[in-house]
Amino acid sequence: MPDLVPDLTDRLAEFLTPEQVLVGDAIHEDYSHDECITVDPVQPAIVVQPRSTTEVSRVAALANDAKIPLVGRGNGTGLSGGAIPHPEGILLSFELMNDIIEIDPENHVAVVQPGVSLNQLDEALAPHGLIYPIMPGEPSASLGGNVATNAGGMRAVKYGVTRHQVLGLELVLASGEVIRDGGKFVKSTTGYDLCQLVTGSEGTLALITEITLKVVPRLDHDATILAPFSSMDEITNAIPRIIGAGLEPLMLEYLDAGALRVTSEAAGLELGIPEEVNSAAVAYLLMKLENADAERLGVDTELTSKLLSELGALDVYVPPPAAGAALMAARERAFWVVKDLGVNDVVDVVVPRASIPDYLKTVATLASDTGSWVPGAGHAGDGNVHMSVFQDDPDKLHSVMASILSTGVDLGGAISAEHGIGLAKLDYMMKLEDPVKLALMRSIKAAFDPNGILNPGKVFTS
Ligand SMILES: Cc1cc2nc3c(=O)[nH]c(=O)nc-3n(C[C@H](O)[C@H](O)[C@H](O)COP(=O)(O)OP(=O)(O)OC[C@H]3O[C@@H](n4cnc5c(N)ncnc54)[C@H](O)[C@@H]3O)c2cc1C
Numbered sequence: 057m058p059d060l061v062p063d064l065t066d067r068l069a070e071f072l073t074p075e076q077v078l079v080g081d082a083i084h085e086d087y088s089h090d091e092c093i094t095v096d097p098v099q100p101a102i103v104v105q106p107r108s109t110t111e112v113s114r115v116a117a118l119a120n121d122a123k124i125p126l127v128g129r130g131n132g133t134g135l136s137g138g139a140i141p142h143p144e145g146i147l148l149s150f151e152l153m154n155d156i157i158e159i160d161p162e163n164h165v166a167v168v169q170p171g172v173s174l175n176q177l178d179e180a181l182a183p184h185g186l187i188y189p190i191m192p193g194e195p196s197a198s199l200g201g202n203v204a205t206n207a208g209g210m211r212a213v214k215y216g217v218t219r220h221q222v223l224g225l226e227l228v229l230a231s232g233e234v235i236r237d238g239g240k241f242v243k244s245t246t247g248y249d250l251c252q253l254v255t256g257s258e259g260t261l262a263l264i265t266e267i268t269l270k271v272v273p274r275l276d277h278d279a280t281i282l283a284p285f286s287s288m289d290e291i292t293n294a295i296p297r298i299i300g301a302g303l304e305p306l307m308l309e310y311l312d313a314g315a316l317r318v319t320s321e322a323a324g325l326e327l328g329i330p331e332e333v334n335s336a337a338v339a340y341l342l343m344k345l346e347n348a349d350a351e352r353l354g355v356d357t358e359l360t361s362k363l364l365s366e367l368g369a370l371d372v373y374v375p376p377p378a379a380g381a382a383l384m385a386a387r388e389r390a391f392w393v394v395k396d397l398g399v400n401d402v403v404d405v406v407v408p409r410a411s412i413p414d415y416l417k418t419v420a421t422l423a424s425d426t427g428s429w430v431p432g433a434g435h436a437g438d439g440n441v442h443m444s445v446f447q448d449d450p451d452k453l454h455s456v457m458a459s460i461l462s463t464g465v466d467l468g469g470a471i472s473a474e475h476g477i478g479l480a481k482l483d484y485m486m487k488l489e490d491p492v493k494l495a496l497m498r499s500i501k502a503a504f505d506p507n508g509i510l511n512p513g514k515v516f517t518s
Protein backbone atom coordinates (compact mmCIF):
# COMPACT_ATOMS: atom_id res chain seq x y z
CA MET A 57 0.00 0.00 0.00
CA PRO A 58 2.65 2.66 0.81
CA ASP A 59 3.63 2.40 -2.89
CA LEU A 60 0.10 3.43 -3.75
CA VAL A 61 0.39 6.69 -1.81
CA PRO A 62 2.20 8.71 -4.53
CA ASP A 63 -0.24 7.48 -7.16
CA LEU A 64 -3.21 8.31 -4.95
CA THR A 65 -1.92 11.74 -4.01
CA ASP A 66 -1.42 12.49 -7.71
CA ARG A 67 -5.02 11.57 -8.41
CA LEU A 68 -6.28 13.55 -5.40
CA ALA A 69 -4.23 16.54 -6.60
CA GLU A 70 -6.40 16.61 -9.74
CA PHE A 71 -9.24 18.12 -7.70
CA LEU A 72 -7.84 19.05 -4.24
CA THR A 73 -5.22 21.68 -3.37
CA PRO A 74 -1.92 20.54 -1.76
CA GLU A 75 -3.15 21.91 1.63
CA GLN A 76 -6.15 19.56 1.45
CA VAL A 77 -4.04 16.40 1.12
CA LEU A 78 -1.74 15.44 4.00
CA VAL A 79 0.79 12.60 4.00
CA GLY A 80 3.72 11.50 6.19
CA ASP A 81 4.94 14.04 8.76
CA ALA A 82 2.28 16.54 7.67
CA ILE A 83 -0.32 14.32 9.37
CA HIS A 84 -0.80 15.66 12.91
CA GLU A 85 -1.07 12.97 15.59
CA ASP A 86 -4.59 14.24 16.47
CA TYR A 87 -5.82 12.44 13.36
CA SER A 88 -4.62 9.09 14.72
CA HIS A 89 -7.17 8.80 17.55
CA ASP A 90 -10.43 9.93 19.06
CA GLU A 91 -11.12 10.24 22.82
CA CYS A 92 -11.66 6.50 23.38
CA ILE A 93 -9.35 5.30 26.18
CA THR A 94 -9.07 1.64 25.17
CA VAL A 95 -8.13 1.77 21.46
CA ASP A 96 -4.56 2.48 20.32
CA PRO A 97 -3.88 5.32 17.86
CA VAL A 98 -3.31 4.48 14.17
CA GLN A 99 -1.60 6.73 11.62
CA PRO A 100 -3.57 6.89 8.35
CA ALA A 101 -1.76 6.74 4.97
CA ILE A 102 -3.44 9.96 3.76
CA VAL A 103 -5.64 12.65 5.30
CA VAL A 104 -7.94 14.62 3.00
CA GLN A 105 -9.90 17.74 3.93
CA PRO A 106 -12.59 18.29 1.30
CA ARG A 107 -14.51 21.57 1.11
CA SER A 108 -17.62 20.41 -0.76
CA THR A 109 -19.91 17.47 -1.45
CA THR A 110 -18.44 17.23 -4.95
CA GLU A 111 -14.97 16.80 -3.51
CA VAL A 112 -16.18 14.17 -1.01
CA SER A 113 -17.88 12.35 -3.87
CA ARG A 114 -14.69 12.33 -5.96
CA VAL A 115 -12.61 11.06 -3.01
CA ALA A 116 -15.14 8.25 -2.42
CA ALA A 117 -15.22 7.25 -6.09
CA LEU A 118 -11.44 7.14 -6.18
CA ALA A 119 -11.19 5.06 -2.97
CA ASN A 120 -13.90 2.72 -4.25
CA ASP A 121 -12.13 2.16 -7.58
CA ALA A 122 -8.87 1.40 -5.79
CA LYS A 123 -10.67 -0.52 -2.97
CA ILE A 124 -8.98 1.63 -0.34
CA PRO A 125 -10.45 2.05 3.18
CA LEU A 126 -12.10 5.44 3.71
CA VAL A 127 -12.81 6.63 7.25
CA GLY A 128 -14.87 9.76 7.98
CA ARG A 129 -13.80 12.02 10.85
CA GLY A 130 -15.71 14.83 12.52
CA ASN A 131 -13.87 16.36 15.46
CA GLY A 132 -12.46 13.16 16.99
CA THR A 133 -14.37 13.41 20.30
CA GLY A 134 -15.92 9.95 19.93
CA LEU A 135 -15.59 7.51 22.82
CA SER A 136 -15.63 4.23 20.89
CA GLY A 137 -12.69 4.41 18.46
CA GLY A 138 -15.12 4.89 15.56
CA ALA A 139 -12.91 7.50 13.86
CA ILE A 140 -9.67 5.53 14.25
CA PRO A 141 -8.06 5.56 10.78
CA HIS A 142 -7.07 2.55 8.73
CA PRO A 143 -3.25 2.33 8.40
CA GLU A 144 -3.55 1.77 4.66
CA GLY A 145 -6.46 4.07 4.08
CA ILE A 146 -7.68 7.62 3.62
CA LEU A 147 -8.97 9.58 6.61
CA LEU A 148 -11.55 12.06 5.36
CA SER A 149 -11.76 14.95 7.81
CA PHE A 150 -14.88 17.12 7.57
CA GLU A 151 -13.25 20.05 9.39
CA LEU A 152 -13.38 22.43 6.39
CA MET A 153 -17.04 21.65 5.65
CA ASN A 154 -18.24 23.81 8.54
CA ASP A 155 -20.79 26.22 7.04
CA ILE A 156 -24.19 26.81 8.55
CA ILE A 157 -26.13 26.75 5.29
CA GLU A 158 -29.44 28.07 6.59
CA ILE A 159 -31.40 28.80 9.73
CA ASP A 160 -35.08 28.72 8.87
CA PRO A 161 -37.13 30.00 11.83
CA GLU A 162 -40.43 29.53 9.95
CA ASN A 163 -39.89 25.80 9.57
CA HIS A 164 -37.88 25.44 12.80
CA VAL A 165 -34.94 23.85 11.02
CA ALA A 166 -31.21 24.42 10.63
CA VAL A 167 -29.33 23.13 7.59
CA VAL A 168 -25.62 22.55 8.24
CA GLN A 169 -22.51 21.05 6.76
CA PRO A 170 -21.22 18.07 8.80
CA GLY A 171 -18.15 19.83 10.23
CA VAL A 172 -20.24 22.44 12.08
CA SER A 173 -19.69 22.03 15.84
CA LEU A 174 -22.43 22.01 18.48
CA ASN A 175 -20.99 25.24 19.93
CA GLN A 176 -21.02 26.94 16.53
CA LEU A 177 -24.65 25.97 15.87
CA ASP A 178 -25.69 27.10 19.36
CA GLU A 179 -24.16 30.55 18.81
CA ALA A 180 -25.89 30.89 15.44
CA LEU A 181 -29.29 29.84 16.78
CA ALA A 182 -29.29 32.01 19.94
CA PRO A 183 -30.16 35.33 18.18
CA HIS A 184 -33.20 33.60 16.63
CA GLY A 185 -34.44 32.47 20.07
CA LEU A 186 -33.89 28.87 18.97
CA ILE A 187 -31.80 25.99 20.26
CA TYR A 188 -30.62 22.65 18.93
CA PRO A 189 -31.65 20.65 21.98
CA ILE A 190 -29.23 17.71 21.81
CA MET A 191 -26.07 18.35 23.83
CA PRO A 192 -23.71 15.43 24.31
CA GLY A 193 -21.06 16.26 26.89
CA GLU A 194 -18.49 17.62 24.43
CA PRO A 195 -19.64 20.81 22.63
CA SER A 196 -16.72 20.76 20.17
CA ALA A 197 -18.18 17.58 18.58
CA SER A 198 -19.34 17.98 14.98
CA LEU A 199 -22.93 17.55 13.84
CA GLY A 200 -21.73 14.95 11.30
CA GLY A 201 -20.16 12.96 14.14
CA ASN A 202 -23.32 13.39 16.21
CA VAL A 203 -25.49 12.00 13.42
CA ALA A 204 -23.05 9.17 12.69
CA THR A 205 -23.06 8.12 16.37
CA ASN A 206 -26.69 9.06 17.10
CA ALA A 207 -25.34 11.06 20.04
CA GLY A 208 -27.47 11.50 23.15
CA GLY A 209 -26.40 13.44 26.23
CA MET A 210 -28.05 15.01 29.25
CA ARG A 211 -31.07 16.57 27.52
CA ALA A 212 -32.22 13.30 25.91
CA VAL A 213 -34.70 12.65 28.72
CA LYS A 214 -36.77 15.57 27.39
CA TYR A 215 -35.84 15.91 23.71
CA GLY A 216 -34.72 12.42 22.68
CA VAL A 217 -31.43 11.74 20.91
CA THR A 218 -29.91 12.95 17.66
CA ARG A 219 -32.09 10.74 15.45
CA HIS A 220 -35.19 12.50 16.77
CA GLN A 221 -33.87 15.80 15.37
CA VAL A 222 -32.60 14.58 11.99
CA LEU A 223 -35.12 15.53 9.29
CA GLY A 224 -32.95 15.18 6.21
CA LEU A 225 -29.49 14.11 5.06
CA GLU A 226 -27.38 14.48 1.97
CA LEU A 227 -25.21 11.38 1.64
CA VAL A 228 -22.22 10.40 -0.42
CA LEU A 229 -22.29 6.67 -1.07
CA ALA A 230 -19.17 4.52 -1.34
CA SER A 231 -19.58 4.67 -5.13
CA GLY A 232 -19.36 8.46 -5.03
CA GLU A 233 -23.06 8.84 -5.93
CA VAL A 234 -24.88 11.57 -4.00
CA ILE A 235 -28.39 11.08 -2.62
CA ARG A 236 -30.74 13.17 -0.49
CA ASP A 237 -33.34 11.73 1.87
CA GLY A 238 -35.87 13.63 4.01
CA GLY A 239 -35.88 17.42 4.13
CA LYS A 240 -37.52 20.36 5.86
CA PHE A 241 -40.60 18.34 6.72
CA VAL A 242 -41.50 16.39 9.84
CA LYS A 243 -43.12 13.26 8.42
CA SER A 244 -42.65 10.94 5.49
CA THR A 245 -43.67 7.41 4.61
CA THR A 246 -41.95 7.20 1.26
CA GLY A 247 -40.17 3.89 1.18
CA TYR A 248 -37.42 2.92 3.59
CA ASP A 249 -36.20 5.71 5.87
CA LEU A 250 -32.56 5.93 4.75
CA CYS A 251 -31.91 8.99 6.95
CA GLN A 252 -32.68 7.00 10.05
CA LEU A 253 -30.74 3.97 8.82
CA VAL A 254 -27.58 6.02 8.30
CA THR A 255 -28.05 7.86 11.63
CA GLY A 256 -26.00 5.87 14.14
CA SER A 257 -24.20 3.80 11.46
CA GLU A 258 -20.78 5.20 12.54
CA GLY A 259 -19.58 6.03 9.02
CA THR A 260 -19.98 2.45 7.77
CA LEU A 261 -22.86 3.03 5.31
CA ALA A 262 -22.34 6.49 3.80
CA LEU A 263 -20.60 9.83 4.33
CA ILE A 264 -22.90 12.57 5.61
CA THR A 265 -22.35 15.84 3.73
CA GLU A 266 -25.39 17.92 4.73
CA ILE A 267 -27.81 17.72 7.65
CA THR A 268 -31.28 19.21 8.09
CA LEU A 269 -32.07 19.37 11.81
CA LYS A 270 -35.16 20.18 13.83
CA VAL A 271 -34.61 23.09 16.25
CA VAL A 272 -36.87 24.24 19.12
CA PRO A 273 -37.62 27.47 21.03
CA ARG A 274 -34.91 28.47 23.52
CA LEU A 275 -36.61 28.71 26.94
CA ASP A 276 -35.42 31.59 29.11
CA HIS A 277 -35.74 30.16 32.61
CA ASP A 278 -34.18 27.12 34.26
CA ALA A 279 -33.51 25.73 37.72
CA THR A 280 -31.09 23.10 39.01
CA ILE A 281 -32.11 20.68 41.77
CA LEU A 282 -29.82 18.35 43.72
CA ALA A 283 -31.31 15.63 45.91
CA PRO A 284 -29.25 13.22 48.06
CA PHE A 285 -30.66 9.80 48.91
CA SER A 286 -29.53 7.39 51.63
CA SER A 287 -30.57 4.18 49.88
CA MET A 288 -30.12 2.85 46.36
CA ASP A 289 -33.65 1.44 46.39
CA GLU A 290 -35.16 4.85 47.08
CA ILE A 291 -33.14 6.67 44.46
CA THR A 292 -33.63 4.15 41.69
CA ASN A 293 -37.33 3.81 42.43
CA ALA A 294 -37.63 7.61 42.35
CA ILE A 295 -36.50 7.84 38.70
CA PRO A 296 -39.60 6.33 37.03
CA ARG A 297 -41.84 8.20 39.51
CA ILE A 298 -40.33 11.57 38.52
CA ILE A 299 -40.81 10.87 34.82
CA GLY A 300 -44.32 9.57 35.53
CA ALA A 301 -45.26 12.79 37.33
CA GLY A 302 -45.25 14.65 33.99
CA LEU A 303 -42.80 17.33 35.12
CA GLU A 304 -40.69 16.86 31.96
CA PRO A 305 -37.22 17.51 33.39
CA LEU A 306 -34.67 18.79 30.87
CA MET A 307 -32.05 16.67 32.62
CA LEU A 308 -32.30 13.84 35.14
CA GLU A 309 -28.84 12.65 36.07
CA TYR A 310 -27.66 10.10 38.61
CA LEU A 311 -24.36 10.51 40.47
CA ASP A 312 -23.24 8.09 43.12
CA ALA A 313 -21.50 9.58 46.15
CA GLY A 314 -18.03 8.81 44.71
CA ALA A 315 -18.87 10.40 41.35
CA LEU A 316 -20.27 13.60 42.93
CA ARG A 317 -17.23 13.85 45.21
CA VAL A 318 -14.61 13.54 42.46
CA THR A 319 -16.42 15.77 39.95
CA SER A 320 -17.16 18.55 42.45
CA GLU A 321 -13.63 18.38 43.92
CA ALA A 322 -12.11 18.57 40.41
CA ALA A 323 -14.23 21.68 39.69
CA GLY A 324 -13.42 23.23 43.09
CA LEU A 325 -17.15 23.35 43.90
CA GLU A 326 -18.30 23.86 47.47
CA LEU A 327 -21.88 22.57 47.40
CA GLY A 328 -22.74 23.63 50.95
CA ILE A 329 -24.31 20.28 51.80
CA PRO A 330 -24.07 19.62 55.57
CA GLU A 331 -21.60 16.87 56.51
CA GLU A 332 -24.30 14.70 58.14
CA VAL A 333 -26.28 14.69 54.86
CA ASN A 334 -23.18 14.03 52.73
CA SER A 335 -22.08 11.11 54.88
CA ALA A 336 -25.57 9.56 54.87
CA ALA A 337 -25.99 9.93 51.08
CA VAL A 338 -25.16 6.97 48.82
CA ALA A 339 -26.17 8.75 45.61
CA TYR A 340 -27.75 11.93 44.24
CA LEU A 341 -30.25 12.93 41.60
CA LEU A 342 -29.26 16.06 39.71
CA MET A 343 -32.09 17.65 37.77
CA LYS A 344 -32.63 20.65 35.56
CA LEU A 345 -36.07 22.08 34.79
CA GLU A 346 -36.79 24.73 32.16
CA ASN A 347 -39.74 26.89 31.27
CA ALA A 348 -40.67 29.86 29.10
CA ASP A 349 -42.16 31.54 32.16
CA ALA A 350 -40.40 32.24 35.48
CA GLU A 351 -43.52 31.76 37.61
CA ARG A 352 -44.37 28.43 36.01
CA LEU A 353 -40.77 27.33 36.53
CA GLY A 354 -41.13 28.26 40.23
CA VAL A 355 -44.28 26.13 40.52
CA ASP A 356 -42.59 23.16 38.78
CA THR A 357 -39.52 23.51 41.03
CA GLU A 358 -41.71 23.41 44.14
CA LEU A 359 -43.68 20.41 42.88
CA THR A 360 -40.47 18.57 42.03
CA SER A 361 -38.89 19.35 45.41
CA LYS A 362 -42.02 18.12 47.19
CA LEU A 363 -42.06 14.94 45.11
CA LEU A 364 -38.36 14.27 45.78
CA SER A 365 -38.97 14.62 49.54
CA GLU A 366 -41.93 12.24 49.35
CA LEU A 367 -39.73 9.78 47.46
CA GLY A 368 -37.22 9.72 50.33
CA ALA A 369 -34.64 12.43 49.47
CA LEU A 370 -32.61 13.39 52.56
CA ASP A 371 -32.97 17.01 51.52
CA VAL A 372 -33.54 19.04 48.34
CA TYR A 373 -31.16 21.81 47.22
CA VAL A 374 -32.05 24.44 44.63
CA PRO A 375 -28.77 26.33 44.15
CA PRO A 376 -28.75 29.89 42.76
CA PRO A 377 -28.49 29.93 38.91
CA ALA A 378 -24.70 30.45 38.73
CA ALA A 379 -23.99 27.65 41.24
CA GLY A 380 -26.50 25.38 39.45
CA ALA A 381 -24.77 26.02 36.11
CA ALA A 382 -21.36 25.31 37.71
CA LEU A 383 -22.67 22.02 39.11
CA MET A 384 -24.01 20.96 35.70
CA ALA A 385 -20.72 21.97 34.06
CA ALA A 386 -18.86 19.83 36.64
CA ARG A 387 -21.13 16.89 35.80
CA GLU A 388 -20.38 17.42 32.07
CA ARG A 389 -16.67 17.14 32.85
CA ALA A 390 -17.08 13.75 34.56
CA PHE A 391 -15.37 11.92 31.68
CA TRP A 392 -12.21 14.08 31.92
CA VAL A 393 -12.16 13.68 35.69
CA VAL A 394 -12.26 9.87 35.61
CA LYS A 395 -9.77 9.87 32.73
CA ASP A 396 -7.34 11.92 34.84
CA LEU A 397 -7.85 9.46 37.69
CA GLY A 398 -6.75 6.62 35.37
CA VAL A 399 -10.08 4.95 34.50
CA ASN A 400 -9.54 1.65 32.61
CA ASP A 401 -12.81 1.47 30.65
CA VAL A 402 -16.19 3.17 30.40
CA VAL A 403 -19.57 1.44 30.21
CA ASP A 404 -22.42 2.97 28.19
CA VAL A 405 -25.07 0.29 28.68
CA VAL A 406 -28.74 1.27 28.51
CA VAL A 407 -31.48 -0.67 30.31
CA PRO A 408 -35.22 -0.12 30.57
CA ARG A 409 -35.64 2.70 33.09
CA ALA A 410 -37.44 0.50 35.60
CA SER A 411 -34.56 -2.02 35.52
CA ILE A 412 -32.01 0.50 36.81
CA PRO A 413 -32.27 -0.85 40.42
CA ASP A 414 -31.44 -4.42 39.30
CA TYR A 415 -28.69 -3.17 36.98
CA LEU A 416 -26.96 -1.03 39.61
CA LYS A 417 -27.21 -3.77 42.26
CA THR A 418 -25.60 -6.34 39.95
CA VAL A 419 -22.85 -3.89 38.93
CA ALA A 420 -22.09 -3.22 42.63
CA THR A 421 -21.79 -6.97 43.28
CA LEU A 422 -19.55 -7.49 40.22
CA ALA A 423 -17.35 -4.59 41.33
CA SER A 424 -16.88 -5.93 44.85
CA ASP A 425 -16.38 -9.55 43.64
CA THR A 426 -13.52 -8.46 41.35
CA GLY A 427 -12.03 -5.79 43.61
CA SER A 428 -12.86 -3.08 41.05
CA TRP A 429 -13.94 0.51 41.72
CA VAL A 430 -16.95 1.28 39.49
CA PRO A 431 -18.44 4.73 40.20
CA GLY A 432 -21.55 5.57 38.21
CA ALA A 433 -22.82 8.84 36.80
CA GLY A 434 -25.12 9.45 33.94
CA HIS A 435 -28.40 9.76 32.23
CA ALA A 436 -30.67 8.01 34.75
CA GLY A 437 -33.81 9.35 33.11
CA ASP A 438 -32.88 7.36 29.98
CA GLY A 439 -31.82 4.16 31.81
CA ASN A 440 -28.24 5.02 30.76
CA VAL A 441 -25.99 5.32 33.81
CA HIS A 442 -22.35 5.47 32.64
CA MET A 443 -20.00 3.31 34.70
CA SER A 444 -16.29 4.10 35.01
CA VAL A 445 -14.40 0.86 35.59
CA PHE A 446 -11.13 1.11 37.54
CA GLN A 447 -9.39 -2.26 37.38
CA ASP A 448 -5.69 -2.52 36.50
CA ASP A 449 -5.62 -6.28 35.92
CA PRO A 450 -6.44 -6.77 32.19
CA ASP A 451 -8.10 -10.19 32.68
CA LYS A 452 -10.24 -9.01 35.55
CA LEU A 453 -11.08 -5.85 33.58
CA HIS A 454 -12.28 -7.85 30.59
CA SER A 455 -14.25 -10.18 32.82
CA VAL A 456 -15.99 -7.39 34.75
CA MET A 457 -16.72 -5.47 31.50
CA ALA A 458 -18.18 -8.56 29.82
CA SER A 459 -20.34 -9.29 32.87
CA ILE A 460 -21.65 -5.71 33.13
CA LEU A 461 -22.51 -5.59 29.42
CA SER A 462 -24.22 -8.98 29.44
CA THR A 463 -26.17 -7.95 32.57
CA GLY A 464 -27.49 -4.97 30.60
CA VAL A 465 -28.49 -7.15 27.66
CA ASP A 466 -30.13 -9.76 29.96
CA LEU A 467 -32.21 -6.98 31.52
CA GLY A 468 -33.60 -6.11 28.08
CA GLY A 469 -31.10 -3.32 27.37
CA ALA A 470 -28.31 -2.75 24.85
CA ILE A 471 -24.50 -2.58 24.91
CA SER A 472 -24.24 1.05 23.86
CA ALA A 473 -26.79 3.80 24.43
CA GLU A 474 -24.96 6.62 22.69
CA HIS A 475 -21.18 6.21 22.37
CA GLY A 476 -21.44 3.57 19.63
CA ILE A 477 -19.62 0.30 19.08
CA GLY A 478 -16.68 1.51 16.95
CA LEU A 479 -13.69 -0.67 17.79
CA ALA A 480 -13.99 -0.41 21.57
CA LYS A 481 -17.07 -2.59 21.98
CA LEU A 482 -16.60 -4.75 18.87
CA ASP A 483 -15.80 -8.00 20.74
CA TYR A 484 -18.79 -7.58 23.03
CA MET A 485 -21.04 -6.75 20.05
CA MET A 486 -20.00 -9.95 18.28
CA LYS A 487 -20.59 -12.05 21.41
CA LEU A 488 -23.78 -10.46 22.75
CA GLU A 489 -25.73 -9.34 19.66
CA ASP A 490 -28.25 -11.63 17.92
CA PRO A 491 -26.41 -13.43 15.03
CA VAL A 492 -29.47 -13.06 12.80
CA LYS A 493 -29.36 -9.29 13.28
CA LEU A 494 -25.61 -9.24 12.63
CA ALA A 495 -26.15 -11.12 9.35
CA LEU A 496 -28.83 -8.62 8.33
CA MET A 497 -26.51 -5.72 9.17
CA ARG A 498 -23.81 -7.27 6.96
CA SER A 499 -26.31 -7.51 4.07
CA ILE A 500 -27.31 -3.87 4.49
CA LYS A 501 -23.63 -2.86 4.59
CA ALA A 502 -22.98 -4.83 1.38
CA ALA A 503 -25.89 -3.09 -0.36
CA PHE A 504 -24.57 0.38 0.53
CA ASP A 505 -20.88 -0.40 0.22
CA PRO A 506 -20.20 -3.53 -1.90
CA ASN A 507 -16.41 -3.17 -1.68
CA GLY A 508 -16.46 -2.64 2.07
CA ILE A 509 -14.38 0.55 1.93
CA LEU A 510 -16.34 2.69 4.42
CA ASN A 511 -14.92 2.49 7.95
CA PRO A 512 -14.13 -1.24 7.62
CA GLY A 513 -13.90 -3.37 10.76
CA LYS A 514 -16.04 -1.02 12.87
CA VAL A 515 -19.39 -1.90 14.54
CA PHE A 516 -19.26 -5.59 13.47
CA THR A 517 -16.75 -7.91 11.83
CA SER A 518 -17.36 -9.16 8.31
C1 LIG B 1 -16.03 14.73 27.48
C2 LIG B 1 -16.91 13.98 26.53
C3 LIG B 1 -18.23 13.79 26.87
C4 LIG B 1 -19.07 13.12 25.98
N1 LIG B 1 -20.38 12.97 26.33
C5 LIG B 1 -21.22 12.35 25.47
C6 LIG B 1 -22.60 12.21 25.81
O1 LIG B 1 -23.06 12.62 26.88
N2 LIG B 1 -23.40 11.60 24.90
C7 LIG B 1 -22.92 11.12 23.71
O2 LIG B 1 -23.71 10.60 22.91
N3 LIG B 1 -21.62 11.24 23.38
C8 LIG B 1 -20.76 11.83 24.22
N4 LIG B 1 -19.44 11.95 23.89
C9 LIG B 1 -18.94 11.33 22.65
C10 LIG B 1 -18.82 12.25 21.42
O3 LIG B 1 -18.83 13.60 21.71
C11 LIG B 1 -19.89 11.90 20.40
O4 LIG B 1 -19.72 10.55 20.01
C12 LIG B 1 -19.88 12.78 19.15
O5 LIG B 1 -21.07 12.50 18.44
C13 LIG B 1 -18.69 12.56 18.23
O6 LIG B 1 -18.60 13.63 17.28
P1 LIG B 1 -17.24 13.93 16.51
O7 LIG B 1 -17.46 15.03 15.57
O8 LIG B 1 -16.15 14.15 17.48
O9 LIG B 1 -17.06 12.54 15.73
P2 LIG B 1 -15.78 11.66 15.54
O10 LIG B 1 -15.27 11.17 16.84
O11 LIG B 1 -14.83 12.34 14.65
O12 LIG B 1 -16.43 10.43 14.76
C14 LIG B 1 -17.39 9.60 15.37
C15 LIG B 1 -17.91 8.59 14.35
O13 LIG B 1 -18.65 9.26 13.34
C16 LIG B 1 -18.11 8.99 12.05
N5 LIG B 1 -18.27 10.23 11.30
C17 LIG B 1 -17.89 11.47 11.67
N6 LIG B 1 -18.31 12.38 10.77
C18 LIG B 1 -18.95 11.70 9.80
C19 LIG B 1 -19.62 12.08 8.60
N7 LIG B 1 -19.74 13.35 8.23
N8 LIG B 1 -20.16 11.11 7.83
C20 LIG B 1 -20.08 9.81 8.21
N9 LIG B 1 -19.48 9.39 9.33
C21 LIG B 1 -18.92 10.33 10.12
C22 LIG B 1 -16.68 8.56 12.30
O14 LIG B 1 -16.22 7.71 11.28
C23 LIG B 1 -16.83 7.82 13.61
O15 LIG B 1 -17.29 6.51 13.39
C24 LIG B 1 -18.56 12.61 24.77
C25 LIG B 1 -17.22 12.80 24.44
C26 LIG B 1 -16.40 13.47 25.31
C27 LIG B 1 -14.96 13.66 24.93
